[in-house]
Amino acid sequence: MEYIYAALLLNSAGKEISEENVTAVLSAAGIEVNDSRVKALVAALDGVNIEEAISKAAVAPVAAAPVAA
Amino acid sequence: MEYIYAALLLNSAGKEISEENVTAVLSAAGIEVNDSRVKALVAALDGVNIEEAISKAAVAPVAAAPVAA
Amino acid sequence: MEYIYAALLLNSAGKEISEENVTAVLSAAGIEVNDSRVKALVAALDGVNIEEAISKAAVAPVAAAPVAA
Amino acid sequence: MEYIYAALLLNSAGKEISEENVTAVLSAAGIEVNDSRVKALVAALDGVNIEEAISKAAVAPVAAAPVAA
Amino acid sequence: MEYIYAALLLNSAGKEISEENVTAVLSAAGIEVNDSRVKALVAALDGVNIEEAISKAAVAPVAAAPVAA
Amino acid sequence: MEYIYAALLLNSAGKEISEENVTAVLSAAGIEVNDSRVKALVAALDGVNIEEAISKAAVAPVAAAPVAA
Amino acid sequence: MAVYTMHLPQWKRNEVAEIKRCSEEHEVVGLVDMYGIPASQVQQIRQNLRGVATVKMTRNTLIEHAMTEMGDKVEDLKGHLSGQSALIFTNENPFKLYKLLEQTKTKMAAKPGETAPEDIIVPKGPTSFKPGPIVGELQQVGIPAAIEGGKVKIRETKTVVKKGEVINKKMAEALVKLSIKPMDVGLILQAAYYKESIFTPDLLAIDEEQYYNNVVLAAQQAFNLSVNAAIPTPVTISTIISKAVREARSLGVEASIYEKDIADLIIGRAFREMLTVALAASESGYELDEATR
Incomplete structure (x- = not known):
């Protein structure tokens, strides 16, 4: 999860989710960084609209109710 | 939400959520750190069982459904 | 939560949520004011649309779990 | 809701919700206080278990589901 | 709730929700009128869009949750 | 709805919903009273469990909108 | 008018006098249709109405005589007479009388040519x-x-x-x-005279369900107004407090105001956001770790 939190951090700071930036954040937290996971994450998030995904998370559970109804 | 992301990043990495650590992570992400908010965050999380809060959050949306039905 | 109530009070009175105003309200309630928490509050609310934030049910899902369970 | 916020502020600060205290808090927020509303508030809260009402607040939103139905 | 019903009655009759009118209605119902509550009611409704306030669902009370479950 | 409000006002004040009382309340609100409607109201409510109807309203205030429609 | 009666035989005059007496002694004078009701059912209905309303069967001409002699508004009842009308007297108001008659209807076998009142x-x-x-x-x-x-x-x-x-x-x-x-067999109220007015069934039929719904609606409106305008009453004070608390919590979570009371909510929200983004990443091929799966 650390990798995702790092990405969220960068996103909310308006920074690019690049390998360098993710690595920097994780290292600052004292985490031993796995390069290939960083690469995989950056590649996977390329094209993902994080703002949209996040706004769904805030709304989702509430929205779930009517669906269930 | 940056501050809480930093805290959860530290938590999932098994690191202490201290003012220093939070500040380090935020700085590494290129965020201009507001000391007061860091202090407030650390104070607010002091004594909070993060794992429990997380497990509640994860359960919630699903649990909401039967109520709505 | 005192700090948040103070902010809501100022907001509904149409007053600015400044360090001075928040401190004045909290002091009037006989609360020993923590400067750092005031600063954190003011910083957090900077740029936030309070009316909108109030009406969001962001709180619901988490709270739901125990009930539904 | 100003009057209610003032009462909750006092409550979370562990202060008595008296006419004097409510008036002081509202005035400090720059609100022109209506004595009758203060009296009505204090009278209405007399005998009410505020902590219970607060703890129920967490539960309530789930019940909102029928709205959507 | 008598005071609220008196306000609703006056509102739907197209009459002003004034202290005199509210008092008159309550008295006619054989209710011993509390001046302070009348004043508080009139003050609280000042500037309130009653049509909107009566049709906007107040978030379900606490009792609702267990019932809905 | 004036006639219903008048009836509920009397009910919440613990007064009998009689033709005289309803007429008195409506007149005090400056409403020109229609005797037949008053009689119809009293006769109709004689068969309605008002407490039950009210408690139904309290449990699901949310339902207000659809009912009103 | 009295001239009219003088031409009648004594028994008819007595009958007219009796109708006038009953009319004066009761708040409500009504006409009911007795058409097609067997004697046994009439007996049953009279039994059910005992103590509340009295049914008097007599000739239409005599009813007309009595109404004419009484004059005023009650004379308008004549226009509602039909072949098998009977008089009904009560001190309840006509709405209650109507309701009572509806309630005293009984079930009966269908005769050929009748229309089904329900499936x-x-x-x-x-x-x-x-x-x-x-x-x-x-x-x-x-x-x-x-x-x-x-x-x-x-x-x-x-x-x-x-x-x-x-x-x-x-x-x-x-x-x-x-x-x-x-x-359904029972007395059908054709018209009722009450306090200087004639009431017809279209006025008297009360939809109790509608009243019930309106009571619920009015109670909801009062509740909503009290809560939304923050006018505390014993019934609504708890809800008003809850609303204020929810507003404060929502603001705290939305604006990330780090207060202890809402720390769990803020954590929960951040966690959900992380899960959502993790899910999006995994859909694009990122392998999730244990805790996220």
Whole structure:
């Protein structure tokens, strides 16, 4: 999860989710960084609209109710 | 939400959520750190069982459904 | 939560949520004011649309779990 | 809701919700206080278990589901 | 709730929700009128869009949750 | 709805919903009273469990909108 | 007007006097239609109304005489007389009288040519009949009768006549055999005189469900107004507090105000956001770790 939190951090700071930036954040937290996971994450998030995904998370559970109804 | 992301990043990495650590992570992400908010965050999380809060959050949306039905 | 109530009070009175105003309200309630928490509050609310934030049910899902369970 | 916020502020600060205290808090927020509303508030809260009402607040939103139905 | 019903009655009759009118209605119902509550009611409704306030669902009370479950 | 409000006002004040009382309340609100409607109201409510109807309203205030429609 | 009466024989004059006396002694004078009500049912209805309302059957001409002599508004009742009108007297208001008459209606067998007041349903189950021509008679009108275990049975519940349809002779006979009584029989109020006014059924029919719904609605409106305008009452104070608390929590979570009381909510939200983004990443091929899966 650390990798995702790092990405969220960068996103909310308006920074690019690049390998360098993710690595920097994780290292600052004292985490031993796995390069290939960083690469995989950056590649996977390329094209993902994080703002949209996040706004769904805030709304989702509430929205779930009517669906269930 | 940056501050809480930093805290959860530290938590999932098994690191202490201290003012220093939070500040380090935020700085590494290129965020201009507001000391007061860091202090407030650390104070607010002091004594909070993060794992429990997380497990509640994860359960919630699903649990909401039967109520709505 | 005192700090948040103070902010809501100022907001509904149409007053600015400044360090001075928040401190004045909290002091009037006989609360020993923590400067750092005031600063954190003011910083957090900077740029936030309070009316909108109030009406969001962001709180619901988490709270739901125990009930539904 | 100003009057209610003032009462909750006092409550979370562990202060008595008296006419004097409510008036002081509202005035400090720059609100022109209506004595009758203060009296009505204090009278209405007399005998009410505020902590219970607060703890129920967490539960309530789930019940909102029928709205959507 | 008598005071609220008196306000609703006056509102739907197209009459002003004034202290005199509210008092008159309550008295006619054989209710011993509390001046302070009348004043508080009139003050609280000042500037309130009653049509909107009566049709906007107040978030379900606490009792609702267990019932809905 | 004036006639219903008048009836509920009397009910919440613990007064009998009689033709005289309803007429008195409506007149005090400056409403020109229609005797037949008053009689119809009293006769109709004689068969309605008002407490039950009210408690139904309290449990699901949310339902207000659809009912009103 | 009195001149009119003087031409009547004594017994008729007595009858007219009796009608006038009853009219003066009661708040409500009504006309009810007795058409098609068997004597036995009339007896039952009188029994049900005892102590509340009195039914008086007499000739229409005598009712007209009495009304004419009384004059004023009550004379307008004459316009509502029909072939089989009877008088009804009560001290309840006409709305209650109407309701009472509705409540005292009883069920009766249908006669050929009558219209079904509601769907007529034959329930499934055993009958008291032994096998015989009855089975054919029932089947002929579409009732699913069959012989089972030496008895006549109805195989399934069936609607045999829809509301508003005419009940034919064979159907009427079959329903009588099955003891199904679909017809509502009772006194139908044609008009009532009460406090200087004539009330007709269109005014008197009260939709109690509508009143109930309106009571619920009014209570909801009062509740909403009290909470939304923050006017505390004993009934709503808890809800108002809850609303204020929720507002504060929502603001705290939305604006990430780090206060202890809402720390769990803020954590929860951040966690959900992380999960959502993790999910999006995994859809694009990122392998999730243990805790996120």
